[in-house]
Amino acid sequence: MKKIAVPVIAALVLAGCLSEEKKITEINCGDEMTKSTLRDLVQESLEDQVKKELQSGVNGQPLSWDAAKFRALVSLLNIDFVHVRTTKKDPNSTKRFCEAEMKVIIPVDVAEAADKVRKSLGYPNIVTYAAALDVKYEAGAAFGDIEYSAQPTDDGNTVYVSTAKKNKSVDLVTEVIAANLVKPLIEAAEAKKVKEQADEQARLAKIAQERQELEKEQDRLRLEKAQSGIKEANDQINVVWNGATSDFRKTALPEQRIWLKERDLECREKANAVGEGASETDREVVRLNCETEMTVARTSLLKAKVASHGASVSTKTDQQ
Structure with a gap:
């Protein structure tokens, strides 16, 4: 995991398919089909970026990819697009160029878990990281502008959505998801560290106890030697005195x-x-x-x- 990086949703394209009875020849930026396809596109981008984060590993140790856990975490996010605007219409086609504010609501427990992991790795918390990225993050929600285009196919069966601009809010969410995925590894490492510290304390305590016992034994021997010395000296002087x-x-x-x-x-x-x-x-x-x-x-x-x-x-x- 890295502290600061700006990802790119690089010329990503995703198609949303329509049923026969819902074939369309024109699409708008704020249509639910467009927004749903864009949401899938963002989630696909998140998956790619989180995979790269895990490949970079923690402390040089690569992490394995768990698609099920990733999907479970992403399903907890609420990704929406508000303030949708059509910035341009291609007069020679049905393609629309759009802008919107992407809003990603991150559950409190997910954000807290991410902060805990980042703290253990020496990284700033999510609020600080968002500020460094110049991403608006308040009340558990990340906000960021997103530009995209949408166009139905000629047969009206599919809607294509693409975006190619950097999106810092996606980077923020990437870090949150990645941190949650590495949480078990961090917890295991911390548990191991705690155990090692406890074992070391027990070892030192044992050494201290053995040293104390040895000192007691040495004291006993020194005292016995001194007692034996004075007894022998007294015996000798008594022999002389009595003689x-x-x-x-x-x-x-x-x-x-x-x-x-x-x-x-x-x-x-x-x-x-x-x-x-x-x-x-x-x-x-x-x-x-x-x-x-x-x-x-x-x-x-x-x-x-x-x-x-x-x-x-x-x-x-x-x-x-």
């Missing part, structure tokens, strides 16, 4: 109690100093690792003090 003499423990106990309080306060401060985006697990891991580091250092210090105390006791005993 010391009772005199050493009695002397060192006040200092050890102060150290425990210092360890608790310092490590809590480190945990609280972690950034605002940190989780409770992050803070707890920082606190436990801090306690582990301080306990390992304290254990080394205690070992040295215990060893020094033991050496001092041994020297005194030897001196005695």
Whole structure:
């Protein structure tokens, strides 16, 4: 489908046949037979132009022709010719040259469907498109002048109607019909797009959930490692403490109690100093690792003090 194009009812000719009892030798521009044949001519022009529109396709994809759907849509239109004028009579024949205002009433649902399709394709709506074509379109009806000629055959059995001038209102109606014909394809494409978006959202949600579960598992492992670290450090310092003499423990106990309080306060401060985006697990891991580091250092210090105390006791005993 294209945004703007001016079609041509190019030298189209259509014949309307008459029954034996209705044979005529002269025809007028406003006769019902003339107007009926002209209406058929316009519908034939619409069919040709809509076929071309569908051949151009949507987004490079050609569309198949459905004659039944086309006829069903055209049957919803009310095509009439008003303000008929005879502009010229051929003095040497029965041919008449005519002008009229063609009025095409487009049902509301058909126009709305066309607007919806055009919007999805990034095209202007029917009202805007009509203005761009300089076509009068109001109250659901398109108006445009049409020039044509009419002439009965010599035997009076047939009326020939032809027109060869550009008609912009036909182009407007062409776009409306074409849009309605591609509507199922557009709806299918939109449904597919919605499904693809839903599938993508579901995929991303699954990834996010898996990431969250992985982060939880990582947090659990980090916490377990930190808990294991402080337990091992406490076990080591307890071994050193319990291996010391009772005199050493009695002397060192006040200092050890102060150290425990210092360890608790310092490590809590480190945990609280972690950034605002940190989780409770992050803070707890920082606190436990801090306690582990301080306990390992304290254990080394205690070992040295215990060893020094033991050496001092041994020297005194030897001196005695």
